[in-house]
Amino acid sequence: MRKTKKAVRQERPIAALLAPDIIDLLKHSPADVAAETEELHPADLADIVELLPRSRVSAFLAALPGSRASSVLEYVNEKLRSVLLEELSTIEAAKLVEQMTPDDRADVLEELGEERADEILEAIPADARRETQELLAFDPDTAGGLMTTEIVSVLESETVEHALAQVRTIARSGRREAMNVVYVTDASRKLTGVISLRELLAAPEGARVTDIARSEVRSVVTSSDRAEVSRLISEYDIVAIPVVDDAGILRGMVTVDDVIDVIQEKQTEDVQRFGGLEALEDPYMESRFVDMLKKRAGWLCVLFLGEMLTASAMQYFEKEIAALVVLTLFIPLIVSSGGNSGSQATSLIIRALALGEVSLKDWWRVARRELTAGIALGVILGTIGVLRVLAWQGLGIYEYGPNYLRIAVVVGFSLLGVVMFGTLAGSMLPFILRRLGFDPASASAPFVATLVDVTGLVIYFSVALILLKGYGL
């Protein structure tokens, strides 16, 4: 299951090219629409639907063979799909929904208002209704919420020839089960193995299913997290993973195309959160302006309140600032260097944790590595900072006063301290978040920067107090 089948959609000219012809056909000979579009992928037809004037859409869907119309609807973007299903008569809507695979049916109904969803559910056959209601009961972020129930399974006790005949019957029935993998169960529907269609074809005459099935089969339970599902599919290079309930009974499977959508969605969430906002639910252009504003304003205000501590820190050092105004010149430079190095470290560790390259227990190894990196980076930036002050003084671009040498040293040591702290804090933050039970990817670049800004000021003025006491301070 997923929000929309078009997680990665770019404009394809084919739809734009064909839309005018389709409008023409709908006007003059709607009966030819089906034949004219026969060769197109439903994803392309969905693009055409999105380009058609709204008044033409239901005529267009009506002109397509039933099962094809519902495939097209699966690829149409979520918002338009909901609108269409509201506009159509309940009978028409139910006919389209009925022909979807059970998981897509549940997805589509989940997007609608509860009342409308119930109306449509009431209008589809009892079998399909029950199946859909079962799927709707699962949390959409779990294997149960992602799975399709249309799977092909055979009994372990059967002969291969019999199993193959069964598969052929299902294939010919026009039902839409994916059948690259065939699951093997015992008489109580407990999952006991898996065979690929290829292995079934390759099996010697007379063999039994149990002879050729692989009994070491990776499965997930209905309550497994979607991240776990996508990790297993991606790690074992499989096209689908079976889903069992707590008793081991085969309930469905999650296929790789849904996993790609999950990975893409998670990626979008991660990038948005790292950018410092709550992840949007809809694509950027389709998000309601007010919703988007809320997701941005929330974090921005939190960060702003945190950043207010910088004003407090500066008030604390106001005497020093008044005495040596030249110190203020370097505040943004020093403070931002801490934020930048922290942001680098955080992005590295977030990904390493997400990919499982490091885990919680590695925090100490990472801390040592990042401390060393922080010192090295701090020495580099500190040296550039010292050279900057000396160069400007030497070239007469700016007059830092009689203590310019000490000021250069203060800038250098502060940069070392701030970069070191930024790197260390940035790298440890994702660990701390995971330890506290949060997603490490909640650590955003602005969050790290804010954390480091306040500390950076304290480091800078403390170094200044130590080195400039009696020299202007």
Next chain:
Amino acid sequence: MRKTKKAVRQERPIAALLAPDIIDLLKHSPADVAAETEELHPADLADIVELLPRSRVSAFLAALPGSRASSVLEYVNEKLRSVLLEELSTIEAAKLVEQMTPDDRADVLEELGEERADEILEAIPADARRETQELLAFDPDTAGGLMTTEIVSVLESETVEHALAQVRTIARSGRREAMNVVYVTDASRKLTGVISLRELLAAPEGARVTDIARSEVRSVVTSSDRAEVSRLISEYDIVAIPVVDDAGILRGMVTVDDVIDVIQEKQTEDVQRFGGLEALEDPYMESRFVDMLKKRAGWLCVLFLGEMLTASAMQYFEKEIAALVVLTLFIPLIVSSGGNSGSQATSLIIRALALGEVSLKDWWRVARRELTAGIALGVILGTIGVLRVLAWQGLGIYEYGPNYLRIAVVVGFSLLGVVMFGTLAGSMLPFILRRLGFDPASASAPFVATLVDVTGLVIYFSVALILLKGYGL
């Protein structure tokens, strides 16, 4: 093709549990290793290889049946695999490499030094060598570099029964072609259609391939970019996409498992770049410290040099600063608010561009939307800022002097201006990068922050000059 099959790897206890037993078996009865590990997935065996003492690894691989040992090697991490292939005798290494699929063979050889790769190539049969050399000639980031050449194709003129018999023969031959999809070609090997194995099974007796094949088949050319390949596979929910050369001749296919690896790799790159460093080539813990430092120091220095402009900006306003030191208290607060709002906008637009939700021509719509968002967010933060100054003054926490009201207004308007500018600049930066031919994902949070910091200072002091002229300035 890909760097390593374990793009998403987490520790699985199964390997840790079994490794001691395997060591024991290798010592006392190596002949039993194959049978004991028969049911395990090669990915799990690869975990065991990574846990074994290095001295045991070649004995372990030798104890496995040949084709299985080479599957295991495909899942071992890149670094260890290269080391193993260097340590083994050329004959042993060639035997392992020979049994890999051609695309994995090319991947593995690409990781090795050229000399060693040539030695191993020389030792494998001429057919496999030629095939591998052909694949090695493609850019690894193109469809040609990603594809496998082990595909199943049938002639359009054949009968379905004949095609099916052919597929069964291939399946029984033990070769490793994926066969969920069967490609259809004409006599000159030009791609003309596609059938799924399921459709082949479902076809009525006596039908011809040409009757059931779908002739509208999406394909890519060998030079297609990997991003395009993954977009098509993900958009059309297909498990593989055929690759043709410029003449339309079928050359291979890219399968969905490789695409997942491509997506994950791209995601890691994007997060690291957004964090403000050049993307690492290896996993965090496996990266050489010096290499990692270089990738971080480079950008950090560039950002530092950019940030130096803040010191210049402040020098420009030094008279104002000296006259009204209280202004400096709000510098980090104001400047960072611009950076934070810019970072939010950039992360939103990077993802929207990557997913094709917006394209270059939408820049004006996005600019208007973000300008509105920037004003709204600026008003919110500006109001909080004004209240902060008034509250501290009112509560007697800090004394901002006789012009505290004007100072509050300066802070408020500056925040409005800075947040508005930050939001707009952050949202336009990815468009500008794409327009210039760069990846929009090169726009990092620290880069945006640096860009906005300098402008933020100028905005702040300009507002102060206007509103405080004659009132302390």
